[in-house]
Amino acid sequence: MNAQPISRFPVPDIADLPKDIAERILAVQEKSGFVPNVFLVLAHRPDEFRAFFAYHDALMDKPGNLTKAEREMIVVATSNINQCQYCVVAHGAILRIRAKDPLIADQVAINYRKADVTPRQMAMLDFAMKVSQRAYEVDEEDMDVLKAHDFTEEDAWDIAAIAAFFGMSNRLANVTSMRPNDEFYSLGR
Known part of the structure; x- marks a missing residue:
């Protein structure tokens, strides 16, 4: 295991956290076999932790026209352009698992335009990339392209919301110097 700190900010002990946050972290640990560092780093500010993960879950776990793998593709591609190592590595692992494809996350992260x-x-x-980098340019032509590929207005909102939410997440991860867990690198390979 890596001995480097997982954040430049204080990381609380799970035992010292509010009960609801500790229970959530322990449930994730039980399911995955480890605690993703994002949970520990963001637990530094409990109210923001709750808000962050409530919105995360609303975007990433909802039923809809976008598959869970497609949602993760958005995260990986936009996190790469935002230079967020944590999110590319962590969500790349989730993408590999959800897509059942050991190559797709690396392809999407490096150059989604050449990905399978x-x-x-x-x-x-x-x-998603336009929303991430130039949202002020989004216009009806963009919506028409999505419609031509059978995306609805609600799907467009989902794509935009995921790109926007992870833009914030990428910035927090970079400012906190959040390190990806070593476990993420081999998941789904």
Whole structure:
């Protein structure tokens, strides 16, 4: 295991956290076999932890026209352009698992335009990247492209919300110097 600190900010002990946060972290640990560092780093501010994960879950765990793997593709592609090592590594692992493909996360992270994705997924990622980098340029033409690939207005909102939420997450991860857990590197390979 890596001896480097996981954050430049204080990281609380699970035993010292509010009960609801400690229970959530322990449930994740039980399911995955380790505690992803994002949970420990963000637990430094309990109210923000709750808000962050409530919105995360609302975006990433909802049923809809986007698969869970496609949602993770958005996170990996936009996190790469935002230079967020933690999110590329962690969500890359989740993408490999959800897509049942050991190569897709690396392809999407390095250059999604050359990745083995469908034309529909390419349109989704192009839109997510535009939202991530130039949201002020989004116009009806972008919506028409999505519609041509059978995305609804609600899907467009989901794509935009995921790109926007992870833009915030990427910035927090970078400012806190959040380190990816060693376990993420081999998951789904």
